[in-house]
Amino acid sequence: MQSFQKPENALKRADELLSVGQQDAALKILHGAIGHRRFRSQGWDSVQETIMIRHVQLCVDENKLRLARDGLHQYRIISQHANIQSLGKVIAELRSRAEQKLTQAKESAAGASASPKSADAPVLPGQGLGDLDSVADSPEDLLLSTLQIEVRSAEARGIHQALRSVWDVYKMVLDLLRTTPKLERVYHETARKAFLFCKENQRPQEFKRLCDVLRSHFALILKNRHKEDYESLMRPDLHLETRMQQLVVASELELWRECYATAEDLYSLGLHDYFLKALRTGQDLFHNSREKLMRWLAIYYEKLSRVTWVAENYLFHALAWIKLLLHVKGFKKNASQEDLQAMASVAVLAVLSIPISGAEKKPGDDAVTMGEGMNYGSLEQQKKLTMLLGHSTLPSREGLKAVLFTKDLVSLADENCQQLLSLIESEFTPLKLCSLCQPLLDAVSANPLLEPYVYPLKRVIFHKLIFQLSRVYATLSIKHFTTHICTASFLPWSHAEKLFVALVQEQQASSSSFGSASANSNANLSIRLDYASSAILFETPDAAAANTLRHQLCNLAKQIDKAVHMICPGQSMEERMDRRRFLQELPARLEAETRRMAERTRATHSRRLEKQEEQQKMEEERRRKEAEQRRVEEKQERERREEATRRREERRMQQEKIKQRSETAAQMLEEIKKLGTKASSNILIKGKQLGDINIDDVLQGNVDYDDLEKAQMMQLNQERIARLRQRRQNFRRVCHFIRACREEELPLLIRWQEEQLARDTQILLDMQNRHEEEHKAAFEAALEEKQIFEVVKEDKEKWVAEKIAVRQKDFEQQAQEQRERLLHVLRQAKIQRARARKEEHLKKLKIEVERKRMEEEQKKYLEQLEKKRQEEEAKAKRLAEQAEKQRQRELEIEEKQRQLDLEASAALRSAPRAAPASPQKVEGSISPASSVPPSAGDSWRKGDRTETARRRVPAQSQGRGEQDEGFERWREGKVNSGNGNEEEKTRPRFRVAAAALSEHLSAGKEGRDEIQNGDAQKPEDDGFTTVSRNRRK
Incomplete structure (x- = not known):
């Protein structure tokens, strides 16, 4: 495959190949350019985006989506930090290309099916085709294809291939963008397009797989939601909108289990919580959050009502419809009266369709209330449905009826529905109930929206009828029942028999579920069909029969005693006396037996405790041994795992070294093969031609990178010299050719110039003649028109003068009014300016007076400060002079x-050493005693x-x-200066x-x-x- 150093060259070459119809070669070139290291290292630019768009187009056209997947992964690495929106643009182009291909396949199939040849076997797009996720045909399919004729036409195969391509594109995009921030909108758009694809082409299996994929992706996001990059992936509006689309498509495909699971997903995403938060706070949680949440919640209730209807869970079906009606009535302001009436009618009939699982229920009967509708699932499932519908408690039939009346929903319903409600719930008319309800049911069945509720309503009416008849009749003939009470027009006898059996089974189930007390409290109904006498028997048990379960042991003992007396009627007197004696001794024996049983119980309890203690000790010993064994085994297992890990790590390191050497060798060999292009195969590398070098030479080290660089430089020099030589030859050839052409062209140019001059001259003369003729004709026409208008010239001038006079007068009047108005405006403006100048002058005078006052106050304040400062300085000067005089006196005293x-x-020094005992005091002299010379220890006296x-x-x-x-x-701080600042200045001195x-x-x-x-x-x-x-x- 040809390699390009620049992506622009690869794109140009691909366009050239596409122009000649070589799409496969162009795709290979583009794929090679995308996988090139220069494509990844140079960073993102618009050329790369163009290459990717062209690449995905070719991949879809050639059905090579694996190459598209590889290219998108490479481009995602390049663009995720530079321009991630470019990746979204490429993915949008990939989707649109695949969808366009599917549309073309369907159009071609529709055209083929419309032709006379294919009229017998029309093609139905998307239906009857195989699984789109199957990788290849199974061996059985391959064997059958060789043994039988191909049934599908070419158009059907084309549609299947196009469907598979679109499905693979959707899966590829969802897998690529599941954890890509800033492209979450593209991800959800792709998911919604995939839902529409499944709906339009009737692909239920693919829809189920798509729902599982989306749930796994959302679980992955929840697992990593603590990361910063995953915050944008948790946007509630996108997830809720996608799940709502999923719910709608699931209901249209009639995948009710998937529809229920999607409703659970919506509840877990917080649909109710977001709606309540938007209502309470009044702020937009996202764009148009209030309107979107109201619409989504209505769809949510409507789809849940369909799910519960299909599951025949009439109780929660009625609750869903009531929730929907209350939601629409409370939040949809522009709802029409017809829509509210239709919804209210459905809600009333849905409540009436809830089966009556026992006798007439009492409002305060909690056990029966919880039992209603329990035939459709366990208590946990009922609680989950209640939670999904946003209800606080488990619903009941009586509770939903109360909601209809308290929320005034019955008045919104149709008149027939209101009459049905009053007949079924309020009236006690067992003989006329069916005949009164029949016309109302006929009117309801005429409405397509209400028609599905007719049979459930008949079943409820029939149960109600049986309960009412059981209160009035004990026996009723079947003929009278079918001819006068429940006629065949209302319900055939065959259906009535099934309903009899179902009602008895429900009664038995209710009795077994809630116990005899509950059954007795609701007056259990016992029905028996006697075909021998052709009668219906309503058996109401008496009090003794009602307590049969509680007193069955006593009854059994009495019956056995009767049987013994019947079997042995001649019992002797002695046996009776023995029995009487036994019965008299029975209390004393009962006390002894009670004590013996207590002793036995205590002994048994002590033995049980001892056995339990022994078992506990044995269990503790067993656990200790097991723990010790487990520690030993864990230690051995840990050592074994460490050894195995070490061996695996050694093998991995060895394999990595081998792999690295192999990759390096393959890269070097690829470089060598690149050098072997054109006419350079005769280049010698270490005595071996370029074409003879293989991977063994590279692995053994016979050829290295230095040899490759030298060979490459040699080849580049040879090519450069050859290009220069070729250019010189082309230059000389072109120069000779151009000179010859110009020599031959010169006489032809002169002749063409002369001919062109003659033609231009003739054209100019023709144009001038034509212009003169047109001008002359226009002048003559103008003269004729002037002669025509000369007749009315005077009248026109007179009329114009009159009009001008009138308008002149109006103009002068308006001008005078305008002048007066302007003068008034000028006067007002002058007055305003004078007032403004006056106010400004007064303001300036006031400011000037205030300024002078402030200056005077400031001047006085400064004079006071100066005066206080001078006083302080004089006081400090006096103190300094006193200190100076003191210092002078001290110096004089010190000198003296x-x-x-x-x-x-x-x-x-001059006095004798021996002094008299009593020295005399002479004024102005020193005492002889003080003239004693200091000793060695009194040396301080001289210095001190x-x-x-x-x-x-x-x-x-x-x-x-x-x-x-x-x-x-x-010094004590009693002298105070008038100025605080001056005091602070002089205080240190x-x-x-x-x-x-x-x-x-x-x-x-x-x-x-x-x-x-x-x-x-x-x-x-x-x-x-x-x-x-x-x-x-």
């Missing part, structure tokens, strides 16, 4: 103290004396007046000064205490006291 210390130290003196001075300044008190108040002064004060106090508590005696009038005294002065 230092001088005093130096003088004292000099005096100490200056610091001690420094601390003395601040301590003496604590008694200052207003400055110290103001400073303390400021005051805090620093306060901290320094506090430190000096505390240091001075400590120094003073140290000097006062020291060992040395301080002179009375030293320098410190003199300075302090001077400060106080």
Whole structure:
């Protein structure tokens, strides 16, 4: 097969082949291009979409849908991330092509069946054909085809092939798109088209398979619904619409079991829940959700009514019709009165058709209410049907009748239906019931919609008649019954006999199902047909017979005793006395027997308990052994599985290696074969020609990729040189040919030019002459017309002048009115502008006044701030000056103290070491005791004396007046500034000064205490006291 590096070339080649009728070759080329690695690697583009559309068309035409499946899978991988809608377009083309082929086959078959030759055996499209899913003919079919004449015509075979192609296309598309996001609409459209296909061609088996496929796909979506890509696949509107189509088609194909299963699917999808949610919230769950859900729910009820009618479940058939009627009445605003009347009539007759399975039911009889309609399924099935119809409790005949009256549905029904309801449910007329109902039934049977309910109604009327007759008569002749009560026109005697038997069987079943108490409470009916006397016997059991089941042992004992006396009438007196004695001793014996039975019971119970304990121990031991054996077996099985898994993994790895080597070898061999095209088979690769290379050479390593590349480059060079040579030859050939053509063409062109000039000149002269003639004729016609209109010229001018005068007057009047109106508008506009300017001026004045007021307030506020700031700065300046003066005083005191210390130290050095015992105090000098030189341990005194003196001075300044008190108040936060911002700005500086002064004060106090508590005696009038005294002065 030819390979193309570009998809465009493959498409062009396929079109060329199609133009000459080679469809098979074109399909192979397109399929090869789709499977090429370049087709997958280059990404999506429009050329690929065109190739796929052409490919699926050819696959359908050639009946090669397997190739179409492979191509669609390849194209899905390419387009699912780039343009998934392109895949939907290709699938739509595939469907339409297959459906078009089926339509053509049907038209050809219809044309053939209309011909005289095929009139005896007309072709019925889609009917009587084989299974569409059969892969091939069975051996039996092949054998029969060789032994008998072909029955089907060529048209029938063509239709069968077309049907099979369409069916395969639908299955292929559904399988491809079952888990493809963003194409869920195409998936559901395909499913609905498949439903229509099954309906139009009457394919029930294929429809069943299609329903199973859709259920399996939905189960797969539910299994993976937690994934993000699967959220779009759970759209309720698409699933509900598809299932509704499935329900409709199933009912039209009369596949009632499938119709019931589809109704269950719709309920599980939440049809009722979505409808109730749309009504409560009032918002669209999806596009036009309210209208769609109302329509779908009506169809749902209607199809369920048909299913229950076919199943002869009249109870739920009536419930479905009541639900449908209430739904249409409540939500379809444009429903006509005729439709409501027809539906109400059907609902009333459906309720009346529910069989009466016993005697007249009491409204509060729960057991009988649950028993109604139970002949059609178990209790679970009844509950499921109730759930599907959206009913809260199990329905009953009396309950449905109550709904008819409470919802006012009876008044909507036909008059005949209302009369039937009153006769059957309210009247007690056993002798005239059939005769009164017969005309009403005849009127009902005339309506095609109500005609199916006639026989069920007759059966219910007959049961009602029998119940009423059993209350009045004990015996009734058959002749009187058939001639006066239930005539043959109402119900033949043969049908009446069957209904008698069915009624008795229902009574027996009801008695066995609900027990004797229930049967007695409803007055069980016992009917017997006596053909010997030709009578109907209504037997009503008495109280003793009614309790036969409860007292049958007592009755049996009495009858046996009577039989014994009848058999042995001569019983002796002794035996009677013995019996009497036995009966007298019986109570004492009963007590002893009771005790003995109790002891025996206890012994039996103890033995049973012991046996149970022993069995329990044995069971526990057995379970323990089984568990141990199971653990051993599980361990052995686990080891065996692990060993088997290891061996399988080794074999798989080995097979993968072999497979990889084989694939690589096959790929290399394919490349080699590609090189062997055209005239390059004489290329040598390692001493071997290209045509002689096989897969063994590649597997053995005799040929590798380097050899392939060299051979390919050699071949490309040879081809390029050959193309260049061919182009040069073509160029020279074309040049010579064109030069010769031009030399021969030149005299011909000159002659053609002259002839063309002559022809154009003649044409121009002819046109000019014709124009002059036409112009002259038009001028003469205009002159004639002018002479004709000259007669009325004066009258015309006079009339025009009158009209112009009238219109001029009107115009002047309208112009004056317009001017006045415009002047009024201008005045109003000027007034409005003046008012606007005035308002604008007042607004500006107000804004200006407000602005000036705000500026003045702001100016005052800023002046106050400035004043407060200046006061704060002056206050801070005063405090700074005081601090500076304090610092100067401290420096002076420190300097004086230092001088005093130096003088004292000099005096100490000059004084003798031995000091007198009682030193004298001299003013202005230092005590001799303090002049003792420091020892080695008192070395601190020399360095700390200056610091001690420094601390003395601040301590003496604590008694200052207003400055110290103001400073303390400021330090404690009692001084408040008028401006908060300025206070925040100046507060750090005051805090620093306060901290320094506090430190000096505390240091001075400590120094003073140290000097006062020291060992040395301080002179009375030293320098410190003199300075302090001077400060106080």
